[in-house]
Amino acid sequence: MKIAMIGWEYPPFKAGGLATHCYGITHSLAENGVKIDFYMPKTKQKSYSNTPNLKIIEVGETDIFPYDRPDTKELAGLFYDAVYRYNDIVVAKVQNNIKKHGKYDLIHCHDWLTMRAGVTLKEKTGLPLIITIHSTEYDRAGWLYPNQWFIDMERYGMEKADKIIAVSHFTKRVIIEKYGIKPDKIEVVHNAVYPIHEGQKQEIVLFLGRLTIQKGAEFFLKAAQKVKEHEPNAQFVVAGTGDMLPRLIDQAIYLGISDRVIFTGRLTEEEVKHIYSISSVYVMPSVSEPFGITALEAISAGTPTIVSKTAGVAETFKNCLKVDFWDTDEMANKIISILKYDPLRSTIAQEGKQEIDLFTWNRVAIQTIDVYNKVVK
Amino acid sequence: MTSICIYFEVHQPTRLNRFSVFNVGKNSDPLSTYFNNELNFWIFEKVAKKCYIPTNKILLNLINESDGNFRISFSLTGTFVEYCEKYMPSLLDSFKDLFATGAVDLIEETYFHSLSSLYDDLDEFEEQVTMHNEMIKRIFNYKPRVFRNTEAIFDNRIAKKISEMGYKGILTEGTEKILDWRSPNYIYKPVNADIKVLLRNYTLSDDVGFRFSARGWPGYPLTADKYANWLASCQGDLINLFIDYETFGEHHWIETGIFDFLDNLPNEVMKHRHLDFVTVSEAVERYEPVGEINVPWAISWADADRDVSTWLGNNMQIACFNEIKEIGKAIKQKNDKEFLYIWRLLQTSDHLYYLSTKGMQDGAVHAYFSPYSGPYEGFINYMNILQDLKQRI
Numbered sequence: 001m002k003i004a005m006i007g008w009e010y011p012p013f014k015a016g017g018l019a020t021h022c023y024g025i026t027h028s029l030a031e032n033g034v035k036i037d038f039y040m041p042k043t044k045q046k047s048y049s050n051t052p053n054l055k056i057i058e059v060g061e062t063d064i065f066p067y068d069r070p071d072t073k074e075l076a077g078l079f080y081d082a083v084y085r086y087n088d089i090v091v092a093k094v095q096n097n098i099k100k101h102g103k104y105d106l107i108h109c110h111d112w113l114t115m116r117a118g119v120t121l122k123e124k125t126g127l128p129l130i131i132t133i134h135s136t137e138y139d140r141a142g143w144l145y146p147n148q149w150f151i152d153m154e155r156y157g158m159e160k161a162d163k164i165i166a167v168s169h170f171t172k173r174v175i176i177e178k179y180g181i182k183p184d185k186i187e188v189v190h191n192a193v194y195p196i197h198e199g200q201k202q203e204i205v206l207f208l209g210r211l212t213i214q215k216g217a218e219f220f221l222k223a224a225q226k227v228k229e230h231e232p233n234a235q236f237v238v239a240g241t242g243d244m245l246p247r248l249i250d251q252a253i254y255l256g257i258s259d260r261v262i263f264t265g266r267l268t269e270e271e272v273k274h275i276y277s278i279s280s281v282y283v284m285p286s287v288s289e290p291f292g293i294t295a296l297e298a299i300s301a302g303t304p305t306i307v308s309k310t311a312g313v314a315e316t317f318k319n320c321l322k323v324d325f326w327d328t329d330e331m332a333n334k335i336i337s338i339l340k341y342d343p344l345r346s347t348i349a350q351e352g353k354q355e356i357d358l359f360t361w362n363r364v365a366i367q368t369i370d371v372y373n374k375v376v377k
Numbered sequence: 378m379t380s381i382c383i384y385f386e387v388h389q390p391t392r393l394n395r396f397s398v399f400n401v402g403k404n405s406d407p408l409s410t411y412f413n414n415e416l417n418f419w420i421f422e423k424v425a426k427k428c429y430i431p432t433n434k435i436l437l438n439l440i441n442e443s444d445g446n447f448r449i450s451f452s453l454t455g456t457f458v459e460y461c462e463k464y465m466p467s468l469l470d471s472f473k474d475l476f477a478t479g480a481v482d483l484i485e486e487t488y489f490h491s492l493s494s495l496y497d498d499l500d501e502f503e504e505q506v507t508m509h510n511e512m513i514k515r516i517f518n519y520k521p522r523v524f525r526n527t528e529a530i531f532d533n534r535i536a537k538k539i540s541e542m543g544y545k546g547i548l549t550e551g552t553e554k555i556l557d558w559r560s561p562n563y564i565y566k567p568v569n570a571d572i573k574v575l576l577r578n579y580t581l582s583d584d585v586g587f588r589f590s591a592r593g594w595p596g597y598p599l600t601a602d603k604y605a606n607w608l609a610s611c612q613g614d615l616i617n618l619f620i621d622y623e624t625f626g627e628h629h630w631i632e633t634g635i636f637d638f639l640d641n642l643p644n645e646v647m648k649h650r651h652l653d654f655v656t657v658s659e660a661v662e663r664y665e666p667v668g669e670i671n672v673p674w675a676i677s678w679a680d681a682d683r684d685v686s687t688w689l690g691n692n693m694q695i696a697c698f699n700e701i702k703e704i705g706k707a708i709k710q711k712n713d714k715e716f717l718y719i720w721r722l723l724q725t726s727d728h729l730y731y732l733s734t735k736g737m738q739d740g741a742v743h744a745y746f747s748p749y750s751g752p753y754e755g756f757i758n759y760m761n762i763l764q765d766l767k768q769r770i
Contacts, residue, residue: 230398319734321753333397337757340398343696344756351691351734 001372002035004104004121006092006114008086010056012269013043016210017191017293018110018134021167024127024192028365030054034372037104041086041094043273057097060089063065071229079164084199087117104316106130106162112137115157122160128375131161135214136174139288142213147304162375165189165368167291168312174290189367190316191291192359198302198349204235205335206279206303208272208294209286211242216285216325218244218251223283226332227253231339239264239275241267276301280345285325286311295320296359304338304345306331317359319352379562380615380655380663381608381646382575384525385547388454388490389424390727391617392417392541396758401765403749411762416748421460426467426625433471435636437478439643448644451622452525454510455488456725469516473740476517482656483513485521485544491724492688494526494535495675496702500536505721522546523657529577529678530685533569533671540572546661548619550678551576555670560700562613566666573661574670577619577678581607586620590633592672598634601641602648605716614664619678663729673745680735688729694758697729699761707770723762731755 004027009019026038030053040047049056094117098104109118115131122129137150158164158179164186164351166172173184188218200272205227209215217238224236236259238248239288245263252258267275276282282298282305289311296313299320308319314322323331323336338345394413404410439447453472461469465652475481487493488508492499506524513519523546524539531549538545552559561576584604588594596603608616621628629635646652655663672746689695708720731747732755749755 226399266591318751319753329397329399333399334399334757337760341696342761343692343695343754344753344760347691347734347756348695348753 001033001104001105001369001377002103003029003037003372004046004097005038005108005110006035006048006090006094006117007038007040007110007224008113010038010047012045013047017291020293021132021134021191022110023231024194025364026054027041027051028361029368031362032365032369034365034369036095037094037097039090041082057093058215059093060086063372083113084116087114087120090117091120092125095124103127106372108132109157109161110134112153112157115134115153119157119160128162129160130163130165130371130375131160132165132167133175133290134167135169135290136171136178138174138178139171139290140212140214142216142287143292144213151179161185163177163187163371165371167191169315170310170312171290179245183184184194187367188369189364189371190312190359191293191295191296192361192364193293193300193356194361195300195353195356196273196276196297199274201280201302202235202278203231203339204237204275204279205281205283206237206239206275206298207283207285208239208267208275208298209239209284210240211223211244212249213244214287214289215242216287219285219325219328219331220256221248221251221255222328223259223331224255224261224286225337226328227339228257228260230332230336232318234260234339235333236261237264237279238262239267239272241266247281272297273301274281276303279303281335283331283335284308284311285297285323285331287325288351289313300356302349304348304352306334306338317355319348319355321348378556378651378653379608379611379613380653380660382450382615382617382655382657382660383448384450384452384484384617384619384657386452386525386619387429387457387622388727389417389421389457389460390454390490391722392420393728393758393762396765397762398464398757398761401761402768404765405713407766407769408715409557411719411765412722413748420463421464422604424627425465427624427631429468430471431631432622432625432639433468433475435473435640437471437475439640440475440478443643443647446647446654448480448482448656448659450482450484450523450657451475452484452486453513453716454486454490454723455509456514457488458516473517476519477590480656481726482523482658483517483519484548484657485509487527488512488726489721489725490527491721492527492530492685492698492729493724494530494538495685495689495698496705497540499534501701501705502538503542506539514566521560521658523548523575523661525549525619529688530675531574531672531677532675533567533673534674535675536567536572536574536747537570539723540570541568544572546573546657548577548657549618549672550676550683551578551617552676552683554676554683555672559668560613562611562616563667564615564660564664565668565670568669568671573664573666575615575617575657575660577617578611579678581611581616582618585618585638587625589624589635599641601645603640604642605645605649605652609652609758614667615655615660617660617702623644679730680733680734683713686735687733688726691732691734691752693734693752693760694729694732697756697759697763700760700767704763704767704770707767711770713770716766719766723759724765728755728759732759
């Protein structure tokens with residue numbers, strides 16, 4: 001089987017879980033004998049592949065990568081232009097490659113960023129189209145004021161696709177209920193993780209993610225204040241960046257915990273691994289979380305993890321703690337308990353690492369190939 | 378002649394309230410803040426309606442119709458009887474009616490369905506057995522002769538203690554771990570004590586308890602005549618069918634046909650001339666040991682492992698178990714009746730059962746019974762309460 005996969009980000013360039021996902025899925029598909037041409041925008045840090053079957057094709061050029069939501073009108077305008085331009089170039093490039101090297105069996109796109117190209121290619125070449133939905137506009141807006149432009153774009157792609165892969169049952173429900181797509185067109189394939197080494201644990205409570213409304217960092221800070229009274233030595237780390245950073249810094253001062261909170265800004269991949277490995281608790285209080293690969297990353301590093309009840313990862317992973325993102329009393333109860341009770345910490349870490357072994361990219365590849373086989377003629 | 382010995386465990390734990398770290402050291406009255414009376418009443422009433430009341434009625438009919446040839450045994454835990462006395466005395470009356478037929482035997486156990494048999498000293502265990510003994514005496518005016526420990530936990534030490542306390546028989550699991558190639562359908566004797574051991578035939582017991590409504594099971598659908606044929610084809614003196622009472626109407630709902638099965642079972646069994654029913658006391662009187670068993674490490678009837686890992690399988694469980702033992706030392710010195718009672722309610726084995734992290738099939742069973750969303754939430758809650766109790770004394 002030979003496929004054209006159209007992406008937006010790929011390591012070393014990385015804004016979110018999408019890059020991690022694309023890296024994992026392309027490599028594991030390639031290992032399972034699928035030939036992949038992975039199309040992505042040209043970046044300053046060149047992406048490449050040494051894996052047989054996997055070719056990375058960089059097209060076009062753009063400097064604008066707000067994975068989430070552009071925060072100014074001006075940037076938004078530039079961003080949409082960049083997305084359109086990229087989609088147009090991809091279409092031309094794929095058609096060109098088909099002429100030169102022969103047909104693909106299908107087109108596989110990720111999220112709204114690449115949908116236009118996917119649909120155009122489907123219409124021009126007649127190839128089946130698969131779309132993976134990693135998040136919807138509702139998730140990114142935290143279910144407050146979603147932008148109709150994104151929603152229309154997403155619905156357009158979903159309607160035209162032959163099959164949709166949702167990263168969780170939670171997301172499948174959103175696609176059915178909010179986008180009116182028929183359930184039998186949607187397959188659920190949960191994400192996976194490349195395990196991270198466990199380090200020397202310190203009394204660090206970690207938040208890691210984009211600082212946007214979707215990820216719920218403000219609830220983390222509220223819980224931190226309650227934990228501080230009980231565990232005065234606990235250190236809170238907010239890793240990542242985003243449009244809410246200034247507000248969150250103000251909030252930490254207002255809550256009187258600025259002496260215990262460190263805002264790291266954007267971390268490199270090595271720094272991310274390091275902070276996971278030395279943290280004692282990872283908290284993912286997302287308001288809306290289609291999956292949440294970061295939870296798996298933390299757990300793989302032996303870090304007990306607390307996630308939002310509604311997060312996609314919570315529906316499939318047993319050995320983590322679950323809370324309502326708004327219930328900061330319970331969040332604090334759980335954070336304190338992990339810090340205070342060693343047997344809890346050791347059991348959850350040990351059981352979690354065992355369960356993590358089931359979440360391999362190879363499993364994702366096998367399930368994805370099953371979906372491919374349903375549409376390939 | 379092969380005798381069928383049917384025995385039902387009837388138990389309800391005292392489930393706990395939500396208790397966060399912020400509650401530790403803050404509340405005034407432990408009895409009302411530790412235990413979730415509302416939830417406990419709700420579950421008790423639900424199970425009574427679905428299981429206890431209808432099953433007692435069927436059993437009473439069956440005994441009367443068979444002129445007492447259908448014979449059974451019960452163990453009622455102290456916590457269960459307290460629920461009856463508090464919320465539904467009529468249910469306790471229906472157990473008294475059953476007992477009054479003369480075809481029903483009662484079994485001794487620890488009042489609190491606890492793991493006190495695994496403590497370093499057996500004094501607390503002995504006290505809880507005595508409490509149960511006094512409770513049965515008070516309500517039924519009867520002195521049980523056969524003992525069954527919490528979830529059939531058994532080892533040489535427990536056997537010896539129970540023998541010394543004057544019991545004639547003790548129940549446990551007929552696992553290969555202790556039998557090897559031998560059949561559970563006979564009476565055995567521990568290497569170190571003079572007491573008869575009744576061994577649960579787990580295959581035939583679980584056919585009813587676990588598999589009855591499993592459509593993927595080759596035995597499905599299980600009818601009374603089919604099951605009676607299986608019993609009739611067994612070799613041995615005695616087939617011990619030890620079953621959780623909630624099997625009827627609660628684990629298997631009425632729609633599965635479990636009550637029809639029960640209703641037809643005595644007749645179908647008695648069609649086989651070489652089969653009859655006995656109570657546990659009668660089994661112990663009638664049959665003699667055919668061999669010895671040696672059980673240095675505790676076994677039980679729980680989970681696939683048939684050991685005590687169900688309650689003591691991970692660090693969280695062991696930590697709570699040790700904590701409750703430690704608190705006991707201080708409680709006994711303090712000599713305060715209310716604290717002693719609370720400490721004992723917290724010893725009920727279910728509190729540790731909910732903290733099990735076993736995977737696969739057993740894990741699904743644990744989750745079914747648990748009032749928590751998972752073992753970690755269970756640990757936090759239980760441990761917080763233990764910390765609060767510790768601070769108070």
